[in-house]
Amino acid sequence: xxxxxxxxxxxxxxxxxxxxxxxxxxxxxxxxxxxxxxxxxxxxxxxxxxxxxxxxxxxxxxxxxxxxxxxxxxxxxxxxxxxxxxxxxxxxxxxxxxxxxxxxxxxxxxxxxxxxxxxxxxxxxxxxxxxxxxxxxxxxxxxxxxxxxxxxxxxxxxxxxxxxxxxxxxxxxxxxxxxxxxxxxxxxxxxxxxxxxxxxxxxxxxxxxxxxxxxxxxxxxxxxxxxxxxxxxxxxxxxxxxxxxxxxxxxxxxxxxxxxxxxxxxxxxxxxxxxxxxxxxxxxxxxxxxxxxxxx
Amino acid sequence: xxxxxxxxxxxxxxxxxxxxxxxxxxxxxxxxxxxxxxxxxxxxxxxxxxxxxxxxxxxxxxxxxxxxxxxxxxxxxxxxxxxxxxxxxxxxxxxxxxxxxxxxxxxxxxxxxxxxxxxxxxxxxxxxxxxxxxxxxxxxxxxxxxxxxxxxxxxxxxxxxxxxxxxxxxxxxxxxxxxxxxxxxxxxxxxxxxxxxxxxxxxxxxxxxxxxxxxxxxxxxxxxxxxxxxxxxxxxxxxxxxxxxxxxxxxxxxxxxxxxxxxxxxxxxxxxxxxxxxxxxxxxxxxxxxxxxxxxxxxxxxxxxxxxxxxxxxxxxxxxxxxx
Ligand SMILES: Nc1ncnc2c1ncn2[C@@H]1O[C@H](COP(=O)(O)OP(=O)(O)OP(=O)(O)O)[C@@H](O)[C@H]1O
Ligand SMILES: [Mg+2]
Numbered sequence: 001x002x003x004x005x006x007x008x009x010x011x012x013x014x015x016x017x018x019x020x021x022x023x024x025x026x027x028x029x030x031x032x033x034x035x036x037x038x039x040x041x042x043x044x045x046x047x048x049x050x051x052x053x054x055x056x057x058x059x060x061x062x063x064x065x066x067x068x069x070x071x072x073x074x075x076x077x078x079x080x081x082x083x084x085x086x087x088x089x090x091x092x093x094x095x096x097x098x099x100x101x102x103x104x105x106x107x108x109x110x111x112x113x114x115x116x117x118x119x120x121x122x123x124x125x126x127x128x129x130x131x132x133x134x135x136x137x138x139x140x141x142x143x144x145x146x147x148x149x150x151x152x153x154x155x156x157x158x159x160x161x162x163x164x165x166x167x168x169x170x171x172x173x174x175x176x177x178x179x180x181x182x183x184x185x186x187x188x189x190x191x192x193x194x195x196x197x198x199x200x201x202x203x204x205x206x207x208x209x210x211x212x213x214x215x216x217x218x219x220x221x222x223x224x225x226x227x228x229x230x231x232x233x234x235x236x237x238x239x240x241x242x243x244x245x246x247x248x249x250x251x252x253x254x255x256x257x258x259x260x261x262x263x264x265x266x267x268x269x270x271x272x273x274x275x276x277x278x279x280x281x282x283x284x285x286x287x288x289x290x291x292x293x294x295x296x
Numbered sequence: 297x298x299x300x301x302x303x304x305x306x307x308x309x310x311x312x313x314x315x316x317x318x319x320x321x322x323x324x325x326x327x328x329x330x331x332x333x334x335x336x337x338x339x340x341x342x343x344x345x346x347x348x349x350x351x352x353x354x355x356x357x358x359x360x361x362x363x364x365x366x367x368x369x370x371x372x373x374x375x376x377x378x379x380x381x382x383x384x385x386x387x388x389x390x391x392x393x394x395x396x397x398x399x400x401x402x403x404x405x406x407x408x409x410x411x412x413x414x415x416x417x418x419x420x421x422x423x424x425x426x427x428x429x430x431x432x433x434x435x436x437x438x439x440x441x442x443x444x445x446x447x448x449x450x451x452x453x454x455x456x457x458x459x460x461x462x463x464x465x466x467x468x469x470x471x472x473x474x475x476x477x478x479x480x481x482x483x484x485x486x487x488x489x490x491x492x493x494x495x496x497x498x499x500x501x502x503x504x505x506x507x508x509x510x511x512x513x514x515x516x517x518x519x520x521x522x523x524x525x526x527x528x529x530x531x532x533x534x535x536x537x538x539x540x541x542x543x544x545x546x547x548x549x550x551x552x553x554x555x556x557x558x559x560x561x562x563x564x565x566x567x568x569x570x571x572x573x574x575x576x577x578x579x580x581x582x583x584x585x586x587x588x589x590x591x592x593x594x595x596x597x598x599x600x601x602x603x604x605x606x607x608x609x610x611x612x613x614x615x616x617x618x619x620x
Contacts, residue, residue, distance in 0.1 A: 032386075039417050047406050126401040128366045131389035132418055142405075292314065293366055295357075 029133060036132035040140035048145065055146065062149030069221065070095060070157055084225035089164045090253055095221040096158025097177070097245040101184025102217035103151035108185075109192035111142045113206040116199035122294030135284060138196065165253075173252045176266075183269035184244035188213060190276035191241070193284050200287030216241045224250075224258050232259055243272040303375075304470060304502050305340040305363065310372035312358050312526075332358040334526035335372070342469070345496045345503040347517035347534070349510070351614045355526040356506045360474050363504070364394050377469055390419060393463030397475030400459055402447045408458050409443040412465060419466040426465060433461035436491050453484040460488065464495070470502045471495070477509050489515050510607050522613065530613070540613070543604035544576040547583065552595035560590050571597075579604050 048055050073095060077088045086094075115138055118124040127137045158177075167173065195209030202208070216235075224232055224246045236242040236259060243265075250257050251266030312333040317325045333355045340346055350356055361367040363376055365385030374381060379388045394401065402411040416426045434440055437457040442450060450458060456476060463471060473492075477485045493516055495501050505512060513520050513534055520537065522530035530540055537543070547563060550572050557565040563577035563586055577586060583601050590596065 036418060039414060043403075043406065043410055043414050047410065123399055125361070125366050125396065126399060128385060129364050129389055129392070129394045129401065130418060131386050133386070289368075293361055295353075 033133040033136035037136040037140045040137060041143035044140070044143040045145055058144075059146040059149045062146045063153050064149075066099065066150045066153045069099075069218070070153070073221070084223040086223040086225070089161050089166070090255075091221075091223060092157050092161035093165060093253065094223060094245050094249055096154050096156075096161050097180050097184065097249055098217050098220035099154030100151055100158055101154075101181050101244050102188050102213070103147065103154050104181065104185030105188030105192055105213070106150060107144075107147040109139050109189050109196075110144070110147055112139055112192050112196040113199075113209055114138075114141065115196045116203040116206050119200055119291060120203040120294075124291060125293055128291075134288060135193070167253060176248055176252050180245055180248045180269060183248075183273040186273035187241060187244050187269070187276050188217065190273070190280035191216065191239075193280040197280070197283035197287035200290050212239070217244075220245050229258065236261075240272050240276065243269045302341060303339040304342045304344075304377055305338075305504065306373075306375040307339070307359075308337050308373040310336045310359075310362065310374050311370045312355070312362060312367060313370040332526055333362070333369075336523070336526065336528055337372075338521060338528060338531060340502060340504060342502055343496070343500045344519060345492070345517050346505065347513035347520040348504055348506045348523065349508070349513060349520060349610070350523040354523045356523060357474055358526075359523070360394075360472050360504070360506060363472060364388070364392060390466065391469050393466070393468035393471040395456075395459050395463045395471070395473045395476050397456065397473070397478040400447060400455055402455070402458060402462055404448050405446055407444045407446055408439070408450070411447065411458075411462060412443075415462060415465050421466050425467065429465050429467065430461070433464060436494070437461055437487065453480045456480060457484070457488065460491070464501075467499075468501065470504065472504050472506075474506045475508065476505065477507060477512055485509070485511075492516060510610060522610070524614065537609050537613070538579040538604050543579045543609040543612075545579050545581075545583065545604050546602040547575040547577060547586065547590075548600045548602060549573045549575065549590065549594075549596065550598040552597055555594065558590060558594060560586060560593075 070092075073083075073091060074088075076083060077091075081087070083091055115124075118127075118138070124134070124138075127134050130137065162177070191213050192209070195205070195212055198209065199205045216239075219227075219235070220241060224242070232242065236247070247257060247261070248266045248269055251263065257265075310333060311331070314330040314332055316328050316330055318328060320326045336355075336359065348356055348359070358367065362369050362374060363381060365381035365383075365388055368382040376388060377391050379391075381388050402408065403414070412430060415421070416423075421429075434443070437460060439457060439461060442454055442458060445454075447455060447458065456479075460473075460476065471492075476492075477488060480488065489512065492503060492505070496503050496516075503516075505516065507513065518533060520530070520532070520534050521528060522537075530537060532540075546566075549558065552571065554571050555573075557568060558573055558575060560575070562581060563575040565573055566576045567574040577583075587599060590599075
């Protein structure tokens with residue numbers, strides 16, 4: 001190999017072609033983050049696809065494990081006709097929306113519960129020296145398509161519910177479904193990020209995070225009527241996951257929300273989702289700022 | 297960016313204080329401050345290759361972490377290529393390369409080449425440049441057979457070479473190496489040293505090197521900084537360390553027969569083994585007059601001068617600081 005550098009001392013020249021590119025502003029930063037996420041995720045996909053059989057098995061395992069959740073509900077309905085006043089298709093609807101929305105967030109941010117370990121052993125250092133937002137790098141780490149299993153299962157249950165539900169579908173109600181899935185995904189994603197930020201402070205907090213994410217999504221799979229009002233208030237006003245499916249779904253199903261709220265809150269999920277991103281983002285930044293590496 | 301070209305790295309009374317909390321009882325903790333870096337000032341010019349040494353816990357890694365933006369200084373001013381590292385960490389990342397001997401920046405579970413491909417895109421390295429740099433690293437660091445091996449299966453030395461290559465694909469202006477030769481065998485060490493020397497000489501890459509292996513310093517650096525308790529205690533040539541450290545050279549004399557210890561000021565005999573005697577004399581003294589004097593009075597067969605052991609110099613220096 002003969003590189004031009006061999007012809008004597010030559011400091012690296014920086015022509016316009018490889019001028020140092022630097023992102024400016026919030027928008028660019030988000031774009032950089034998405035770009036890095038795509039690249040890292042693509043690399044992980046490529047590497048898991050090298051072992052197709054193993055991928056198929058883990059994806060199926062993921063599907064089956066989540067399907068067990070629904071099997072539990074089916075089992076319950078083999079004993080009773082109604083659960084908190086809700087029929088099986090109605091509960092399936094709640095389940096499908098919550099499960100799918102959670103699946104999206106889990107697919108995109110599910111790796112973040114490993115952050116605590118990185119903080120504790122100091123390996124986060126290595127992400128900090130790369131020219132890409134740390135959040136994107138942490139989230140895309142070990143990107144696992146097998147998590148599509150959860151989404152598939154959620155969508156199947158949702159499909160079943162939509163097919164058998166006794167609802168007079170209006171265009172608005174139909175539109176509500178993608179709206180709920182997307183907003184719900186974003187709300188859960190904010191929970192994932194907020195939980196990860198907490199791991200900067202308490203490095204063993206991935207259990208706490210899991211109880212909010214997985215726990216939250218399980219909660220939403222049941223009708224709100226089976227829970228106490230205090231809890232409903234909590235998940236509506238404080239930790240607003242009620243906007244993932246309960247509030248909008250009750251509009252679709254034509255049922256009243258137990259907390260006596262105006263009907264328009266059913267359309268609030270996109271707004272709530274956007275608002276949720278703010279504290280999550282701030283918490284993340286505060287967490288990252290508090291990072292102080294390790295002594296070795 | 298005024299004097300960026302003159303001083304690529306600039307530290308002005310930089311401090312880093314860690315708050316450490318120690319449990320003293322149930323629910324009770326005691327706060328203590330560790331001053332890891334204490335009013336540290338130095339600058340490194342473009343193209344320099346500087347050794348950065350000091351005993352364990354001196355603050356070397358902490359300094360490197362501040363220079364990369366991983367840690368924010370508690371006080372003072374820090375600039376690398378005109379950039380404040382902790383405030384514009386991502387922008388700086390494109391212009392620096394970092395190798396942590398203790399941990400890898402590669403993706404642990406993926407083949408080496410995957411990490412490189414990702415860096416290629418992440419750093420937006422032009423294709424031609426990437427090819428050229430990768431080929432060069434693969435050749436000089438002997439990575440050819442390792443490219444398809446998952447990083448976790450690489451031996452320490454192999455991984456270290458892989459890491460060094462990864463840090464250089466994007467043509468960084470500065471390369472920080474925190475103990476890059478830790479745990480390497482003699483051959484790997486030599487290869488890494490040669491590579492770094494070439495890099496510095498041919499590409500003009502500025503290198504800051506932390507190490508406990510003083511041979512690294514002797515073979516690579518014309519400038520060495522010694523830090524202890526977070527403070528700079530020496531900044532100059534490796535040779536200059538001898539004067540500071542009051543080091544001694546050794547004259548090994550082979551006589552015709554066994555004789556009583558040689559008397560020749562200012563040298564003193566430190567060891568006698570049959571007809572062979574070892575004499576220590578200050579490194580600052582010239583050897584020639586001493587040899588002449590001995591040759592005039594003793595039946596000489598052979599002699600040789602041993603340069604002072606930098607290792608010994610440094611350890612005296614560290615020890616001296618510890619008691620003061
Ligand atoms: N993240 C941290 N939290 C608390 N204290 C720290 C942290 N990092 C370093 N220290 C302390 O700061 C001091 C300097 O540590 P540093 O790692 O910079 O030393 P070093 O010169 O690299 O040592 P070594 O040669 O052992 O690698 C030590 O007393 C260490 O305990
Ligand atoms: Mg260190």
